[in-house]
Amino acid sequence: MKNLISIQEWMPFSEVFKKGVVKLKDECLIKILKIIPINYNLKSEIEKEAILNSYKIFLKTCNFDIQILIQSNKEDLNQIISKINNKIEIEKDETIKTISKNYINYINEINNNRKSTAKRFFIIVKAINKKDEESTKQELEEKFLKIKETLERCGNRVEEIQKKEETVEILFSFFNKRLSQI
Secondary structure (H helix, E strand, O other): OOOOOOHHHHOOEEEEOOOOEEEEOOOOEEEEEEEEOOOHHHOOHHHHHHHHHHHHHHHHHOOOOEEEEEEEEEOOOHHHHHHHHHHHHHOOOHHHHHHHHHHHHHHHHHHHOOOOEEEEEEEEEEEOOOOOHHHHHHHHHHHHHHHHHHHHHOOOEEEEOOOHHHHHHHHHHHHOOOOOOO
């Protein structure tokens, strides 16, 4: 008879803490950081050059391993279309109604061509548990602050995940994209 391994045994982590910290089975700790990026394409050439220079500084400053994850999910635009339709019904101005209907056609085109995606960005940092767990968590916090400081110079926002449940939700979205609501 085959030995069946439970999903808990297969997963690479053993415990999830608050502030985006996860303990791996090899006793290392990782921290998941949420990145809210700028829209680089909307920047002027001078701003783009400044952003690239700041990003180079970020890469040079982080003298530790990082992993950058980008998660793309198909957007369901039906709720947006429904809201616009509801507003069209009560709108009196025919010009606004026409513009709104054209906008719905545009949204439907995007939706039908499957070009509507939401992207989420994360950076994962790792610390090897050498001494005790608290000092390792402090090392992760220092890495977080360094990343936050340098990426914010580029115009991005770096958010620390506060709740354990949010960390679990993010992990779930990585491992089971089909069922994830994120």
